[in-house]
Amino acid sequence: MTAAPAHAETNQHYDLDPEVFGQFLDPLRKYSSALYASPEQPLAEAQESKLRYVANHLGLRGGERILDIGCGWGSLILFMAKEFGTRALGVSPAPRQHEYIARRAAELGVTDLISTQVGHFEVMDLPARSFDAISMLGSIVHMPDLDAVFAKAKGLLRKGGRLYVSESCFRSDAVHAAFDRKAGTDFVREDIFGWGDMRPLSELVAGAERAGFSIVAVDDLTAHYYRTIEAWIANVAAAADKLDAHEPGLAAKLSHYLEVANAGWGYTTKHYALVCGNHR
Template sequence: MSATTVTSAGTAAEDTADEATRPGETNQHYDLDPEIFGLFLDPLRKYSAGLYRTDGITLAQAQVAKLHWVAEELALTEGARLLDVGCGWGSLILFMAREYAARVTGISPAGRQHEFIAARAAEFNVTDRVTTAVGRFEDVDLPARSFDAVTMLGSIVHMPDVDLAVRRARSMLRRGGRYYVSETCFRNGAARDEFDQRAGTEFVRNSIFGWGDMRPLSELVRAVEDAGFSVDDVEDLTEDYRRTIEDWLVRVADSAAAIDELRPGMAAELTRYLEVANAGWGFTTKHYALVCRNGR
């Protein structure tokens, strides 16, 4: 038995083929062999910032700490219904299903990720709590007001219409439900104007992600407020993400031969991407988490 997987906006194969040609979609990066990610990410394959608030903490410990922190920010309880938009390799939904007995739904356009999540859900004996949907958040058919929490960890950057994405997230939430969104942002509008078209930014956007817009924090706050959310908390995770990427770079270097055996040249591509990302922290970019509440 596997976790329930549904398709939307075409089959998984169709979505994967289209990703590189549609603005606002990730490209083939997320449909690479999952073993590549296993060689440089933590055991959960969490592909976003950890939480480094304890001296000597490891990458794996930082990622677990971050997931517990997100659960606390969402006030997650047993049986809570959680929607994770851009669920990646399932780190968040599988963790919340295992540790908090939440009923979780993950959305991603990358077909390989759903196969991986289904296998891990069976391994962890949480198939009855885990559902995934293949497709874009804008297109997946979900019942309104059916979730207690919605999360977007590093996924709203790939959505061209931020206002639509945030309004749709709110439409999924019951009254009092919580919305967590964390994202890398240009530190202000001037930095965006100056650095958005630089070579390093274009490399990450086109060679890694296919498309992305690192909006300043002010745009995200405006979007959530205009959608009707109340902002409960804004957390600066810039230093945590810098530490996360440093740990990823070490793991890429240690596993370079194995990574290149799976995909020649991938270790160098990952190294360039991660070095570009780390070069901008505090100068051109920041990383923030917003916790919002659907108060009405």
């Protein structure tokens, strides 16, 4: 594998016009797996179900201080502030995401509960033991030093706090080695992400345990992510003209990326939710 930088730069994919994402994601602009309660459930409802699932795993009851690492377009921090009154900090290297989150927080009346920082979590100076819960939805894949990330997250959590990580993973170490440099993987890394490495679940669990976390739960969400991406592909097709108005050929590029992502579920890749407890 090509050596990663000290901390991975965010690809332009994450700093596109927010309206691009609004044209194929749900209204919350949540760019990670939904959680479907039934075959007929619409994407928007399934994404809200996923956020409630995350809140439940984090043990949120109201008023907690939470950190969302790789906050994207703010779906999680905005939802938790609105629904649970949490005080939320979102971290992301993409400036446009922060501008969008600030606008949405004002529209939702939660500006006093929301703050964000532009930059990389790995090098941020944050106060120890200052959070009740930390979430990482699809962000640890962009962080080269797994041990450092888990250790830092643990140091930021109060005793009894929880870390929620959801991530796409290679199915095993052997599959990781065999498929990591295939053409589809190169396309995702070089054309979509600045740097990313899908580790096997075993590496995430080992990294969390080395940092001193206790594993609370592991859930297989692979089928849910497949359905989520199918919905995104349909939305891209429906909005192709609008997407291509932003950048010629953007709809085809997004469709190709999403189809590659959906091709290997169960065979080469899986998607898991990992919940870790800070018991000391």
